[in-house]
Amino acid sequence: MAMDTNLALVLVLAxxxxxxxxxxxxxxxxxxxxxxxxxLSVVISFxxxxxxxxxxxxxxxxxxxxLFDWIQISNFKVDLGFLLDQLSLLWLLFVTxxxxxxxxxxxxxxxxxxxxxxxxxxxxxxxxxxxTLVVGSNLLVLFIGWEGVGLCSYLLIGFWYKNQDYNxxxxxxxxxxxxxxxxxxxxxxxxxxxxxxxxYATLKTAIAGATDLNIYALSAAAFCLFIGxxxxxxxxxxxxxxxxxxxxxxxxxxxxxxxxxxxAGIFMITRLNxxxxxxxxxxxxxxxxxxxxxxxxxxxxxxxNDIKKVLAYSTVSQLGLMFxxxxxxxxxxxxxxxxxxxxFKACLFLGSGSVIHALHGEQDMRKMGGLRKAMPVTFIxxxxxxxxxxxxxxxxxxxxxxxxxxxxxxxNIPLYVVASIASIMTAFYMFRLMFLTFFKxxxxxxxxxxxxxxxxxxxxxxxxxLAILATFGGLISLPGNSWLNSYLAPLFTKVAxxxxxxxxxxxxxxxxxxxxxxxxxxxxxxxxxxxNNVPGEDESxxxxxxxxxxxxxxxEAYDYLFxxxxxxxxxxxxxxxxxxxxxxxxxxxxVTNEISYQGRKLQNGSIGLYLFAFVLGLCAIVSYxxxxx
Amino acid sequence: xxxxxxxxGIENYIFLSVVLFCIGIFGVLYRRNAIIVFMSxxxxxxxxxxxxxxxxxxxxxxxxxVFVFFSMxxxxxxxxxxxxxxxxxxxxxxxxxxDNLKNLKG
Numbered sequence: 143m144a145m146d147t148n149l150a151l152v153l154v155l156a157x158x159x160x161x162x163x164x165x166x167x168x169x170x171x172x173x174x175x176x177x178x179x180x181x182l183s184v185v186i187s188f189x190x191x192x193x194x195x196x197x198x199x200x201x202x203x204x205x206x207x208x209l210f211d212w213i214q215i216s217n218f219k220v221d222l223g224f225l226l227d228q229l230s231l232l233w234l235l236f237v238t239x240x241x242x243x244x245x246x247x248x249x250x251x252x253x254x255x256x257x258x259x260x261x262x263x264x265x266x267x268x269x270x271x272x273x274t275l276v277v278g279s280n281l282l283v284l285f286i287g288w289e290g291v292g293l294c295s296y297l298l299i300g301f302w303y304k305n306q307d308y309n310x311x312x313x314x315x316x317x318x319x320x321x322x323x324x325x326x327x328x329x330x331x332x333x334x335x336x337x338x339x340x341x342y343a344t345l346k347t348a349i350a351g352a353t354d355l356n357i358y359a360l361s362a363a364a365f366c367l368f369i370g371x372x373x374x375x376x377x378x379x380x381x382x383x384x385x386x387x388x389x390x391x392x393x394x395x396x397x398x399x400x401x402x403x404x405x406a407g408i409f410m411i412t413r414l415n416x417x418x419x420x421x422x423x424x425x426x427x428x429x430x431x432x433x434x435x436x437x438x439x440x441x442x443x444x445x446x447n448d449i450k451k452v453l454a455y456s457t458v459s460q461l462g463l464m465f466x467x468x469x470x471x472x473x474x475x476x477x478x479x480x481x482x483x484x485x486f487k488a489c490l491f492l493g494s495g496s497v498i499h500a501l502h503g504e505q506d507m508r509k510m511g512g513l514r515k516a517m518p519v520t521f522i523x524x525x526x527x528x529x530x531x532x533x534x535x536x537x538x539x540x541x542x543x544x545x546x547x548x549x550x551x552x553x554n555i556p557l558y559v560v561a562s563i564a565s566i567m568t569a570f571y572m573f574r575l576m577f578l579t580f581f582k583x584x585x586x587x588x589x590x591x592x593x594x595x596x597x598x599x600x601x602x603x604x605x606x607x608l609a610i611l612a613t614f615g616g617l618i619s620l621p622g623n624s625w626l627n628s629y630l631a632p633l634f635t636k637v638a639x640x641x642x643x644x645x646x647x648x649x650x651x652x653x654x655x656x657x658x659x660x661x662x663x664x665x666x667x668x669x670x671x672x673x674n675n676v677p678g679e680d681e682s683x684x685x686x687x688x689x690x691x692x693x694x695x696x697x698e699a700y701d702y703l704f705x706x707x708x709x710x711x712x713x714x715x716x717x718x719x720x721x722x723x724x725x726x727x728x729x730x731x732x733v734t735n736e737i738s739y740q741g742r743k744l745q746n747g748s749i750g751l752y753l754f755a756f757v758l759g760l761c762a763i764v765s766y767x768x769x770x771x
Numbered sequence: 772x773x774x775x776x777x778x779x780g781i782e783n784y785i786f787l788s789v790v791l792f793c794i795g796i797f798g799v800l801y802r803r804n805a806i807i808v809f810m811s812x813x814x815x816x817x818x819x820x821x822x823x824x825x826x827x828x829x830x831x832x833x834x835x836x837v838f839v840f841f842s843m844x845x846x847x848x849x850x851x852x853x854x855x856x857x858x859x860x861x862x863x864x865x866x867x868x869x870d871n872l873k874n875l876k877g
Contacts, residue, residue, distance in 0.1 A: 747876030749869040753799050753808070760796075 146194075147207050150224050153190040153234070154273050156183045160266035168259025177249035180262030184245050184269050188238035195231045202632065204228070206279060206343065213282075218338045225279035225342060229633055232477065233276045233409055236484045237402045241269050243604035244401075247492055248393040250600035251499060261301060261391065268294035272402055276409060280340040281330045284410065288326065288374065291403045292319045298398060299390040311386040318383040322373015326410075329366030332359060333417075346416050350635070357420065364417055364424040371407030376458050377465055378435045382697055384458055388450040392495030395450060400457045400491050401484040408464050408480055412473045416635050419471065429469025433550075433560040436462030438694070440567035444574070445690045447677050448505050449494045452575050456531065457487055459564055463546050466561055472549040474619075474630045479546060482538040482615045486527035489608035493524035496597040496605065497579060501590055507578040508676055509587075514580040516594035519602040521580050523609035528576050530612040532569035533659040538615030540656070545619070547655050548648060562658055569662030577670035578677075585676065621648070776828060784825035791818035805857055805867040809850070816846050 160183025168176040198205065204227035213220040245265060252258045268291060275287025293316075300312030334340055336359055337348045349355065371377070376384035387399045398404075411418055411428070418425055436459045443455035460483050467476035498505055500517060514521045530537035533544065543565060550558040584591050596602065619626035669675050677683075683691050692698075791814055798811025820839045827835025861867050 745876065747873035749808075749872055750800075750803070757796055757800060 146205055146226075147209075149190050149193065150205075150207050150226065150277070153187050153194070154224070154270065154277060156186040156190075157266045157269040157273065159183060161263050161270060164259050164263035164266060168263060171259065173253060173258045174249070176259040176262055177245070177252075180266050181242060181245035181249065183266055184238055184242045187234075187269065187273060188242050191231060191234040191238050194226050195235055198226065198228060198231055199629070204632075208279070218334065220280055220282050220340055222283065223279035223341075224277040224283075226277060227633070228630055229409070229412060229477070230276045232481070232630070233405075234273060236481055237272050237276060238269065240401050240484055240488050240608070241265075241272075241397060243607055244393050244397040244488065244492070247396075247495070247601055247604040248391075250598050251393055251495055252391065255391075257301075261298075264294055264297045264301070265394075265397070268298070268398060268403070272406075275406055279342060281333065281342075282340050284413075285326065285330060288370075288406060288410075289323065291398070291406065292316065292323065292374070295319070295387065295398050295403060298394040299387050301390055301394070305389075308389040311383075311389040315383040315387050318380050319373050322370045322380055324370075325366045325368070325373065326370025329363045329370060332363035332366065336360070336363070342413060345414075346635075349416055349420070355420070360417060361421040361424055364414075364421040365427070367410065367414065367417075368424055368428055371411055371465075372431070373407075374410075375404050375407030375461050375465070376435075377407070377431050377462065378438065381435060381439065381458050382693075382700065385451055385454040385693070388448070388454050392450070392491060392498060395454070396488045396491030396495065399454070400487040404457065404461060405464075405480045405484070408461070408468060408476055411468050412477055412633075415471075415473050415633065418468075419635060425469050425471060427469070429466050429554070429557055432462045432465025432467075432469055433557045433564075434462070435459070436466065436564040437560050437567075440564040440571070442690055442693050443571045444567055445677070445683075445687050446571075447507050449497065449507050449510070449575060449579065450491070450505055452507075452571055453487070453490055453494060456490075456568060456572065457483075459568060460487070460531070463543065463561060463564065466557060467546045467549055470549050470553045470557075472545070473634060474624075474627050475542070475545040475549055477630065478619045478626055479542040481618070482530065482542040482612070485608055485615045486530040486537075486539055486612035489523055489527040489605060489612050490531070492601070492605055492608065493520050493527065496520040496601050499597055499601070500594055501586060502593070504586060504590065507575065509585050510579045511582045511586075511676075512580070512584040513594065517580075517596045519596055519605060523602075523605040524580075525576060526609040527612045528572040530615075532572050532663060533565055533655055534663075535656055536613075536616075538612055538617075541616035541619060541621065544652055544655055545621070548651055551647075551651055562655065565655065566658040566662045569659040570666050573663045573666035574670055577666055581671060582674060776825075781825060781829050784821065788818045788822040788825070791815070791821070803868045803870055805860075805869050805872070806854075808869060809853055809857070813846065813850070816842065 160180050163171075163179050164176050171179070194205065204225060206223065206225050208221045208223035210222055211219065212222040245262070248261065248265065252261050255261065271287045271290025271294060273287070275284055275291060278284045278287060296312050296316040299315050300309050302308050303312075330340065333345065336356065337345055339345060339348065369380075373380045384399060384404065388395050390399070418428075439455045439458035439462060443452050443459060446452045446455060460479070464476045464479050464483070467473075467479065496517065497510065497513060497520060500513070500520075501510065504510070526537070530539035533540045547558060547561055547565070550561050584594070618624075680691075689695070795811045795813075795815030795818060798814065799808055802808055802811065820842055823835045823839045823842070827833065827839075857867055860872065864871060
């Protein structure tokens with residue numbers, strides 16, 4: 143047991159140590175050493191995770207570690223503790239695993255940046271907080287990690303802080319996350335006041351054993367928690383920060399804003415599945431929000447020209463699909479999609495980073511094209527991942543997306559239709575991206591053309607690994623024989639983990655989904671290969687495309703509704719309330735000053751006058767005494 | 772004890788005291804020499820002391836007389852300090868007329 147505790151501490155603290163070293167000594171250590179330390183610290187965590195994973199896969203026994211009593215007020219008690227069970231270890235596997243690959247990638251990607259050590263420090267800090275979030279044994283520890291990853295996300299989006307747009311994007315992400323965090327916090331308060339505990343295991347037994355559960359309070363708690371998840375996992379209405387978050391360096395987009403941090407909301411809901419199971423209204427809301435987000439983001443993704451923006455909207459859309467699954471109570475399906483998505487989306491982002499790297503920072507797909515020959519490894523890995531995300535059979539995304547669509551079909555046909563349309567759109571915009579980037583002729587400058595090159599091995603190696611995972615990741619949960627479902631089964635109260643048995647309906651749906659994906663790809667092929675279309679300049683965009691290109695003007699609407707109204711309120715307070723308050727305070731000062739100034743004149747230094755005043759006063763007192771009697 | 776007051780009535784003590792006090796007041800108001808002003812103040816003080824003693828005898832109560840001792844001690848101290856200040860003022864400006872002492876202007 144002591145050994146488990148120590149190992150768990152190593153698991154959590156290794157990245158933190160990496161952070162400390164990089165933040166204090168990174169500059170003097172040099173770029174390569176600093177990068178190596180950053181990577182190594184995450185690899186250590188990964189190794190420990192594998193150890194625990196193998197152990198728990200054998201014993202099936204969750205490891206619960208309590209370090210010390212943190213807060214104890216009458217009967218309310220919170221430990222600082224870790225819970226290493228099936229869910230947290232699965233999450234840790236891909237957080238630290240993909241994290242290691244992305245650290246490795248960053249060594250090469252960030253090598254020209256003078257603040258590389260700082261970058262690695264932030265990345266390490268992020269991994270530390272993400273691990274804290276995942277392994278915490280209660281909601282408060284989760285909250286620490288939750289806030290911490292938000293902070294690191296802010297720091298890394300604004301990493302190139304000399305660009306004001308990037309700073310604004312960082313602030314936007316932070317503020318939007320704060321709105322969600324407030325929801326999470328209120329949810330935690332409600333749960334704490336209802337059950338006097340925040341510990342997952344205790345909560346689970348308390349809820350299972352409760353006889354007169356206040357379902358309204360519980361629904362309120364679940365709703366607030368869902369708001370928190372909305373903020374972190376970029377769901378409507380709090381999704382707008384994620385596309386802007388692409389201002390950060392590409393490895394950050396891959397690690398934080400695609401593979402790990404944005405799945406925290408899904409982790410939290412899966413963790414608290416026993417609460418959400420009891421609140422069907424909130425579940426329906428989650429499903430509907432998820433489906434709508436998925437569709438809205440996919441439609442925006444159709445027309446974006448920035449390679450990273452396309453991927454960002456694709457991420458929002460895929461997260462929407464995961465929420466749809468969560469809302470339908472199919473937690474293991476959502477987790478499955480989280481994992482496959484982490485593989486192929488990280489690969490796609492890193493691939494786009496490789497492209498951007500080769501083009502010296504160019505992100506506009508209209509100025510790319512024909513990169514296939516110059517960058518074969520990047521091309522093939524990205525192609526594999528695109529096939530996976532489009533749901534082409536035998537790639538990982540096919541299995542996970544198919545599970546989600548199947549679940550949606552069983553529960554709610556309209557949601558199924560929405561999700562299917564989103565999937566078709568996904569296939570279209572992913573291949574639009576592929577065709578515009580890698581096919582036809584190069585549309586950039588001659589200078590860029592002469593410098594086109596495949597990225598170095600440190601960049602292509604993680605790409606290859608991720609592409610392999612994106613291809614075979616689906617094996618962990620094959621329909622009819624799902625390792626994942628049986629692995630996760632102890633977590634869930636309801637027996638929703640039953641694998642879909644394959645019947646005619648299932649095969650038909652699968653066929654429809656595959657056909658849809660292929661149609662999407664085919665349309666993209668016709669449009670961008672056969673007809674050789676290239677999206678026009680920003681000014682030439684009209685009609686529906688313009689609405690989509692401008693993201694439904696949601697940012698503008700938010701700006702109008704919230705930012706301006708709050709600015710107006712601030713202006714009112716500044717111009718009227720503050721002015722009158724300060725007038726009052728200054729006025730009081732002025733009156734006192736004036737009285738003193740006048741009183742000063744009495745004191746003219748003439749002793750005769752003083753004596754006169756003294757006698758006068760005496761007379762006054764004496765006459766008062768006599769008259770009063 | 773009462774025979775003193777029998778010989779001269781208490782009213783006379785009060786009149787004397789009032790007269791002395793008024794002399795003191797007028798001295799303070801009219802004279803410009805700081806030492807005379809000082810003396811006038813002392814006269815006022817002693818007028819009050821006299822009243823204290825007279826009433827003390829009248830009421831057969833020693834408290835008033837005890838109080839006078841204190842008052843006299845304070846007056847002595849005050850005179851010592853006050854005269855010292857006057858001497859030092861005179862050394863500086865060669866005058867003790869209170870019209871010349873305007874440095875305390877606010």
